[in-house]
Amino acid sequence: MANDSDTSTGRSRAESRPPVVLQVLPSLVTGGVERGTVEIAQALVAAGWRAVVASAGGPLVHEIERAGGKHVTLPLASKNPLTVRKNAGRLAEAIERYTVDLVHARSRAPAWSAYWAARRTGRRFVTTFHNAYGAESSLKRRYNSVMAKGDRVIAISNFVGEHAASVYGVGHERLRIIPRGVDLVRFDPDRMTAERLVVLARQWQLPDGAPVIMLPGRLTRWKGHSILIDALAILGRSDVHCLFVGSGAERYKRELAAQAAERGVGATLRIVDECRDMPAAFMLADVVVSASTSPEGFGRVIVEAQAMARPVIATDHGGARETVEPGVTGWLVPPGNPEALAQALAAALALAPEERFALGRRAREHVRRNFDTALMAARTLDVYEELLFPAATALKAARAALA
Numbered sequence: 001m002a003n004d005s006d007t008s009t010g011r012s013r014a015e016s017r018p019p020v021v022l023q024v025l026p027s028l029v030t031g032g033v034e035r036g037t038v039e040i041a042q043a044l045v046a047a048g049w050r051a052v053v054a055s056a057g058g059p060l061v062h063e064i065e066r067a068g069g070k071h072v073t074l075p076l077a078s079k080n081p082l083t084v085r086k087n088a089g090r091l092a093e094a095i096e097r098y099t100v101d102l103v104h105a106r107s108r109a110p111a112w113s114a115y116w117a118a119r120r121t122g123r124r125f126v127t128t129f130h131n132a133y134g135a136e137s138s139l140k141r142r143y144n145s146v147m148a149k150g151d152r153v154i155a156i157s158n159f160v161g162e163h164a165a166s167v168y169g170v171g172h173e174r175l176r177i178i179p180r181g182v183d184l185v186r187f188d189p190d191r192m193t194a195e196r197l198v199v200l201a202r203q204w205q206l207p208d209g210a211p212v213i214m215l216p217g218r219l220t221r222w223k224g225h226s227i228l229i230d231a232l233a234i235l236g237r238s239d240v241h242c243l244f245v246g247s248g249a250e251r252y253k254r255e256l257a258a259q260a261a262e263r264g265v266g267a268t269l270r271i272v273d274e275c276r277d278m279p280a281a282f283m284l285a286d287v288v289v290s291a292s293t294s295p296e297g298f299g300r301v302i303v304e305a306q307a308m309a310r311p312v313i314a315t316d317h318g319g320a321r322e323t324v325e326p327g328v329t330g331w332l333v334p335p336g337n338p339e340a341l342a343q344a345l346a347a348a349l350a351l352a353p354e355e356r357f358a359l360g361r362r363a364r365e366h367v368r369r370n371f372d373t374a375l376m377a378a379r380t381l382d383v384y385e386e387l388l389f390p391a392a393t394a395l396k397a398a399r400a401a402l403a
Helices: 008-015 032-046 061-067 081-097 110-119 138-148 158-168 194-203 225-235 249-263 276-282 300-307 338-349 352-368 371-388 390-402
Strands: 020-024 050-055 070-073 102-105 124-129 152-155 175-177 214-217 241-245 271-274 288-289 312-315 330-333
Touching: 020 032, 020 081, 020 110, 032 050, 032 061, 032 371, 050 061, 050 081, 061 070, 081 110, 081 225, 102 110, 102 371, 110 138, 124 138, 124 158, 124 288, 124 371, 138 158, 152 158, 158 175, 194 276, 214 225, 214 276, 225 241, 225 249, 225 338, 249 271, 276 300, 288 300, 288 338, 300 312, 300 352, 312 338, 330 338, 371 390
Parallel strands: 020 050, 020 102, 050 070, 102 124, 124 152, 152 175, 214 241, 214 288, 241 271, 288 312, 312 330
Antiparallel strands: none
């Protein structure tokens, strides 16, 4: 693969026409990785570049195409070693067909295919660490290591960046910290309509006037649903309504419902499926909770909730330490501690209207300064330019230093 000093071919190729970036991921279903891929594709097209995305497909394909990007359907969700090898050849063909200048891999299995394809075709290669990947065995560590092979390695938080550096040896010269972004137009409380709120409140059968506690996220054990159930029991308020918003296995749903009944809070809990209007969902909540027992790489829903001016409570580890300002935009509590979570819930629900308004205003401003999608996109395109146009990037940096 080309290194930083061997860029003449890539530079002349990219400078003679709009640069082309290929993003590679397993599929385009709903999720933070997928949403970020769409947002970068949109930013590329808006900047006059060309965006290509390769995945196994999914409901977000139409957003790539609507933005003016091209989608290539390949079996990239597969972890079968033979399929991964074959995908490398398929991606190499796509790189040549669409005159791709840079390949950006966002997940481990397809990253191996993308790495081999980029090396075969001499293209620049970028990866994004979306979490602190576990390395319980040498085989798993080897599997994860592809994410450290980028000419530039993006980490979505300082927490993840420290993991990439300490566990996988990514040096500061290659590592770039770019937090995820939130679309502040979509997640804007001033744009919310009463109709959207009424539709969702009726769909979820929310009682009028009941304080709403919401935990958005997939129904998996490490998201801490059982911790919140225990905290509700400690809180001891029969007037609250708790919503778990996210899809999951029916067996786990039944387990959570049984726990809530046993702890005496079954009447206050409702488990709903994925929501297609999360801005409205957040507006219905009096407090939004992330009770994850394992560290989140970033914690997108907590940032989205702050963008909607909602009080938030998150566990005090991982990326949440970078997205929540304790006592300013929300609360941080020790992981796996229902007593501390109950205390934070009580404090959030006790906020006077003027206190709630002030906290919400601070929370949205915090997101605007640090986690705007436009900021994320600009920083990502800067990384691409570092690799494709190193001389111009160095000149821009020198001028900025003199300004």
